[in-house]
Amino acid sequence: MAAITLEKLNKHYGSVYHAVKDVDLAIADKEFVALVGPSGCGKSTTLRMIAGLEDISSGDIRIGGRIVNHLPPRDRDVAMVFQNYALYQHLSVYDNLAFGLRNKKTPEADIRAAIDRAAGMLGLHELLQRKPKQLSGGQQQRVALGRCIVRNPQVFLFDEPLSNLDAKLRAQMRIEIKRLHAEIPTTSVFVTHDQVEAMTLGDRVVIMRDGRIQQIGTPLQVYGKPANKFVAGFIGAPAMNFIDVAVAVSPSGVTSVEAWGIKLTVSDANARALAVRNGDRVIMGVRPEHLMLGDGAPGMGFDAGVEVVEQLGSEILLETLVGNTSITAARVPAETKIARGDQVRLSVQPGRLHFFDPETELPISA
Amino acid sequence: MFGEQQRFVLLLIAPAALLMLLFQVVPIVIGANASFRDWALYNPKKTWVGLDHYHAVISDPAFLYVVLPNTFIFMVVSVAGALVTGLALALLLNRPFPGQKLVQTILLVPLMVAPVVAAIMIRWIFNDQFGIANVVLEAIGLEGQPWLVQRWSAFCIILLTDIWLWTPWFTLLLLSGLQSLPKEPFEAAAIDGTSTWRVFRYLTLPMLRPVIVVCVVIRAIDAFRTFDIVWTLTGGGPGRSTELFSLYAYVLAFLNLDLGRGSAAAIIGGLIILVLGVAMYRLVDRIAKA
Numbered sequence: 001m002a003a004i005t006l007e008k009l010n011k012h013y014g015s016v017y018h019a020v021k022d023v024d025l026a027i028a029d030k031e032f033v034a035l036v037g038p039s040g041c042g043k044s045t046t047l048r049m050i051a052g053l054e055d056i057s058s059g060d061i062r063i064g065g066r067i068v069n070h071l072p073p074r075d076r077d078v079a080m081v082f083q084n085y086a087l088y089q090h091l092s093v094y095d096n097l098a099f100g101l102r103n104k105k106t107p108e109a110d111i112r113a114a115i116d117r118a119a120g121m122l123g124l125h126e127l128l129q130r131k132p133k134q135l136s137g138g139q140q141q142r143v144a145l146g147r148c149i150v151r152n153p154q155v156f157l158f159d160e161p162l163s164n165l166d167a168k169l170r171a172q173m174r175i176e177i178k179r180l181h182a183e184i185p186t187t188s189v190f191v192t193h194d195q196v197e198a199m200t201l202g203d204r205v206v207i208m209r210d211g212r213i214q215q216i217g218t219p220l221q222v223y224g225k226p227a228n229k230f231v232a233g234f235i236g237a238p239a240m241n242f243i244d245v246a247v248a249v250s251p252s253g254v255t256s257v258e259a260w261g262i263k264l265t266v267s268d269a270n271a272r273a274l275a276v277r278n279g280d281r282v283i284m285g286v287r288p289e290h291l292m293l294g295d296g297a298p299g300m301g302f303d304a305g306v307e308v309v310e311q312l313g314s315e316i317l318l319e320t321l322v323g324n325t326s327i328t329a330a331r332v333p334a335e336t337k338i339a340r341g342d343q344v345r346l347s348v349q350p351g352r353l354h355f356f357d358p359e360t361e362l363p364i365s366a
Numbered sequence: 367m368f369g370e371q372q373r374f375v376l377l378l379i380a381p382a383a384l385l386m387l388l389f390q391v392v393p394i395v396i397g398a399n400a401s402f403r404d405w406a407l408y409n410p411k412k413t414w415v416g417l418d419h420y421h422a423v424i425s426d427p428a429f430l431y432v433v434l435p436n437t438f439i440f441m442v443v444s445v446a447g448a449l450v451t452g453l454a455l456a457l458l459l460n461r462p463f464p465g466q467k468l469v470q471t472i473l474l475v476p477l478m479v480a481p482v483v484a485a486i487m488i489r490w491i492f493n494d495q496f497g498i499a500n501v502v503l504e505a506i507g508l509e510g511q512p513w514l515v516q517r518w519s520a521f522c523i524i525l526l527t528d529i530w531l532w533t534p535w536f537t538l539l540l541l542s543g544l545q546s547l548p549k550e551p552f553e554a555a556a557i558d559g560t561s562t563w564r565v566f567r568y569l570t571l572p573m574l575r576p577v578i579v580v581c582v583v584i585r586a587i588d589a590f591r592t593f594d595i596v597w598t599l600t601g602g603g604p605g606r607s608t609e610l611f612s613l614y615a616y617v618l619a620f621l622n623l624d625l626g627r628g629s630a631a632a633i634i635g636g637l638i639i640l641v642l643g644v645a646m647y648r649l650v651d652r653i654a655k656a
Contacts, residue, residue: 052557053553073553074560076557080557082553086548086550086554087554088568089573099555099558099560151558
């Protein structure tokens with residue numbers, strides 16, 4: 001049983017740099033939480049404070065109900081996987097796995113059993129006698145995972161463990177970590193800058209920027225109902241399109257938004273929230289995957305000039321220009337005959353528009 | 367014969383090559399030539415004597431039973447002593463504490479002292495009539511010792527001086543080695559709950575091994591040639607009991623003015639260092655690749 005609670009957690013480096021600001025986060029027992037954000041957003045620092053590798057400036061960290069603020073790492077019963085594996089290079093894989101248990105003077109027979117179990121789970125049996133240097137990156141990271149598993153800790157901490165792997169291995173290891181968590185449900189905190197990893201792995205995703213939490217939610221929540229423009233732009237690939245538009249309410253009560261001579265009708269849910277802002281400028285967000293080729297629903301189409309065509313095989317990504325704003329459209333069927341310079345008709349799926357206040361960047365909703 | 371580019375390359379190498387030729391190769395050739403002749407200042411004939419000098423040196427009991435053992439004992443103990451103290455200091459300085467920079471600077475002072483100056487200081491410290499060492503001993507009720515006129519106490523003082531002089535060099539290099547080690551394995555070990563000793567034994571020491579080996583090889587070859595502190599402290603005495611190899615050659619050539627035999631001794635020493643050096647470099651290579 002090990003829930004993790006962070007309360008008003010702060011980290012200052014000297015008097016100038018405030019890396020983590022008032023972070024409040026409650027992670028349930030056996031939950032898998034992904035911390036995601038751009039470089040320097042404080043996610044790794046937060047993780048390292050949970051591990052005890054960084055002092056905290058103020059606030060509280062509880063693991064399993066116990067305040068661990070000033071406990072050294074070894075007394076927190078956590079295990080950590082590092083970005084560059086951090087294996088003990090001159091020890092064999094077996095000795096690497098045994099290291100933590102030997103620290104605790106565990107009998108060799110128990111160690112062998114624990115390693116046998118972990119090696120079975122991770123497919124390490126053939127590698128046990130090798131040195132880390134003789135392993136590929138993916139194998140080394142599996143050993144690092146094994147080193148955590150054998151200790152059977154209360155909490156797993158992952159510090160960008162997949163960043164050093166190539167794209168294919170990354171996808172494989174992602175599945176492996178997901179499978180491991182299903183087999184050994186242990187409270188896990190996973191730090192990454194890759195929103196795909198965060199979305200696929202996390203039961204919940206925590207998005208951070210400039211040391212502050214922007215949003216905490218399930219992958220569907222942060223994708224469907226982003227808490228602000230930053231989250232909307234950060235989650236989802238390719239990133240959401242943002243267009244500066246003006247709100248117009250017709251005498252008959254139809255709300256629409258206009259930019260570059262284009263007029264889109266706003267659906268009911270958003271219309272009510274926008275109606276009070278008649279004449280104001282707001283930021284409209286639309287995800288590339290919610291733009292289709294063709295006319296679509298009435299009042300939802302517009303013309304765009306094709307700038308770049310990215311053929312992915314399964315689909316085409318279109319980089320288009322509307323007025324002086326670039327708009328990316330995904331999900332264009334791969335067979336579509338399209339070339340740079342063409343004019344295409346794009347339409348937005350109804351109910352897929354997001355609106356943000358240009359000042360506060362918060363969503364405009366009813 | 368050579369292309370334009372090769373001529374340019376040769377031109378660039380030429381000054382260094384010329385200097386080496388003039389100041390390294392030529393003296394060695396002259397020395398080697400001298401070692402085969404009866405080359406003394408009072409004997410202008412420089413008679414060819416073949417390997418006689420070599421034979422005389424390697425059958426000289428003083429060389430075999432005093433000078434060579436002294437040299438090797440000196441090399442091993444001095445390098446090991448400076449390595450251990452240097453490593454200890456480096457480990458100490460590798461963790462931050464108040465005044466760390468100041469301590470670091472003070473520890474480096476011996477590096478800036480000329481060995482001869484250090485040796486003169488030490489000689490006065492251990493002077494049997496006026497030295498502070500005996501004053502301290504007598505103050506606490508012990509008997510003063512004639513430190514530099516007994517073989518093993520004199521030898522120990524030579525060793526201590528050398529270790530004192532060279533410890534900062536080890537500290538400096540090992541500290542930079544320590545600071546260049548990756549942090550993550552140590553953090554992983556901290557999370558794994560590893561004791562300080564196990565961290566040192568299984569992480570620090572193996573990771574630092576390449577730096578240690580290079581330091582030891584460089585310093586060992588250098589220690590083999592030590593002259594200045596021994597010459598200043600004891601002059602090889604009492605008798606010839608603390609004589610090292612370079613003193614032996616120096617005395618033969620420049621005090622006895624037997625340049626032929628002195629050169630032969632120097633060349634024998636050179637060959638020993640060559641064999642030792644090659645063997646140690648092989649070792650470094652193997653350890654670096656391990």
